[in-house]
Amino acid sequence: MAQPLIEVKSLKMYFPVGNNLFGRRKQLKAVDGVSFDLYPGETFGLVGESGCGKTTIGRTIVRLYKPTEGQIVYRGTDIAPLDEKAVQPWRQKMQMIFQDPYASLNPRMTVSSIIAEPMKLQQVPQADIDARVAELIAQVGLKKDHLNRYPHEFSGGQRQRIGIARALAMRPEFVVCDEPISALDVSIQAQVINMLEELQQQMGMTYLFISHDLSMVRHISHRVGVMYLGNMVELADVEELYSNMQHPYTRALMSAVPIADPDLAAQTKRIVLQGDVPQPIDPPPGCPFASRCRYCKAVCREVKPELRQIGKDHFVACHL
Numbered sequence: 001m002a003q004p005l006i007e008v009k010s011l012k013m014y015f016p017v018g019n020n021l022f023g024r025r026k027q028l029k030a031v032d033g034v035s036f037d038l039y040p041g042e043t044f045g046l047v048g049e050s051g052c053g054k055t056t057i058g059r060t061i062v063r064l065y066k067p068t069e070g071q072i073v074y075r076g077t078d079i080a081p082l083d084e085k086a087v088q089p090w091r092q093k094m095q096m097i098f099q100d101p102y103a104s105l106n107p108r109m110t111v112s113s114i115i116a117e118p119m120k121l122q123q124v125p126q127a128d129i130d131a132r133v134a135e136l137i138a139q140v141g142l143k144k145d146h147l148n149r150y151p152h153e154f155s156g157g158q159r160q161r162i163g164i165a166r167a168l169a170m171r172p173e174f175v176v177c178d179e180p181i182s183a184l185d186v187s188i189q190a191q192v193i194n195m196l197e198e199l200q201q202q203m204g205m206t207y208l209f210i211s212h213d214l215s216m217v218r219h220i221s222h223r224v225g226v227m228y229l230g231n232m233v234e235l236a237d238v239e240e241l242y243s244n245m246q247h248p249y250t251r252a253l254m255s256a257v258p259i260a261d262p263d264l265a266a267q268t269k270r271i272v273l274q275g276d277v278p279q280p281i282d283p284p285p286g287c288p289f290a291s292r293c294r295y296c297k298a299v300c301r302e303v304k305p306e307l308r309q310i311g312k313d314h315f316v317a318c319h320l
């Protein structure tokens with residue numbers, strides 16, 4: 001197998017949220033010791049419930065957040081401890097497509113200025129910027145006469161295309177796609193996904209694809225990681241994961257996927273989780289899923305399971 005483009009090792013991202021009764025600083029453990037690799041040219045899908053830490057992982061890898069602990073090894077260099085100035089050159093290689101195409105674009109800037117902004121920050125010559133902007137606007141399926149318009153003049157799908165063009169301005173190797181289709185109409189979602197796949201083939205990019213749409217993740221991804229309460233609970237090749245789910249949470253999550261065939265849907269039993277979700281501010285010891293797991297044993301409440309290999313490229317964090 002090829003060498004990883006990015007190695008995420010024991011990544012932790014904690015946010016301070018005030019003091020407890022004894023005056024000690026409380027921390028929200030958004031990401032709590034996650035490890036995985038990203039390989040050149042692949043799409044790694046990341047799924048899980050809202051608040052499980054998916055977006056925080058993406059933002060931390062591209063260093064919008066400085067991690068609390070852990071390593072982010074990009075082509076052999078750990079960029080996790082770098083300060084803002086030292087990490088700046090790496091931003092040319094890593095970009096992000098944000099979830100909300102309405103909030104992620106500056107309403108006071110024209111499309112041309114929005115796409116050109118990353119290149120200006122990296123001090124690219126103006127002649128090269130103009131040529132690159134014209135190239136990008138064509139790549140994402142927009143017209144040259146759109147360049148002098150403002151974001152409010154476009155539909156949601158068109159705004160997301162502008163955001164994608166901005167993300168590709170510096171020809172990045174790695175792009176975090178943070179739910180890039182969730183705010184779009186269903187009729188537009190397929191167009192954006194097809195465009196992302198075509199751009200990946202043309203430019204050889206690596207994607208971290210974050211989404212709640214489990215069917216779309218299966219379509220676009222090569223490997224999939226399942227997150228729960230800041231932890232990676234299962235990781236496998238996409239077909240292996242969808243056909244041979246091992247973690248109880250993964251099974252419950254996948255049982256919620258709508259099935260178009262009514263006969264098959266009637267034969268499929270939905271797994272409804274019982275119990276309460278632990279607080280990420282003060283999570284209990286042991287397995288983070290223990291309070292909702294029907295198979296929970298005493299060891300599950302005492303010892304946190306490690307992500308271990310159970311098959312070829314299949315990893316599960318479960319004592320059972």
